[in-house]
Amino acid sequence: MKTIAIANLKGGVGKTTTTVNLAYSLEYLGKKVLVIDLDPQCNCTRFFARVSNQGNTIDGLLRNPEKINRMIYRTKYNGIDIIRGASDAECEDPHLLKRALEHRNKDYDFCVIDTRPVFDTLTRNAFHAADILLTPIKFDNYCRDNLALVEHFYDEYVLEENDGLEWMIFANMVANAKAQRKTMADILDKHNYPILDTCISRSAVVDNALGLYKPVLKHRKNSTVALDYLELAKELIG
Ligand SMILES: Nc1ncnc2c1ncn2[C@@H]1O[C@H](COP(=O)(O)OP(=O)(O)OP(=O)(O)O)[C@@H](O)[C@H]1O
């Protein structure tokens, strides 16, 4: 199982949108996927859930990592299961999720974890369990500062905690590749950031699909942005 923690210290850059669309694109390509909602906002739980508000959540898993089987629910998509989020999820040990996932490592091809824009102990559970830290960014005037912060955290984390964690960045909400080329060139020239080839276009299809709780690939299969998410999935499959 390849585990991907989707994280950025910045809010609203598309972490949850990436989680749900990447999970669906991976499933579309024949992969078995476990989604974990580590964000107390529980946005991706609402997106995927077929389940009621009752039942087990990530909070139960963090209290009892050995009981992971009880925390996994099926979604409306055959190849996607979910560990649901909890508004009161908190913990003091960053190793709990990794410990839990070791029990189900062979049952999934990918695990995709949505996080909140805070690198606290809850989010560190995702970093500790992950093979890849996947950071969506918006190419704007602030993104250099944003990336510098994440890089600082990543360097320290890799040194002290999980030296197997690989960092990958991709541009989300790309409106006009030409206009954004200068910002991109500035970043790429001055730093050696691990930026993926795939960019995700800015598109109204994303919000329209979200309004229906549908992945964009299901909502508008031939749209540019649906094909972008497929490319992202393929690039991560490697
Ligand atoms: N490629 C895109 N094109 C257009 N809109 C997008 C795109 N990606 C994300 N959005 C929109 O941006 C908004 C924020 O996205 P999202 O909720 O995924 O961000 P987030 O990083 O998870 O936020 P938070 O930090 O609050 O968890 C949503 O309205 C979403 O529909």
Ligand SMILES: [Mg+2]
């Ligand atoms: Mg989110």
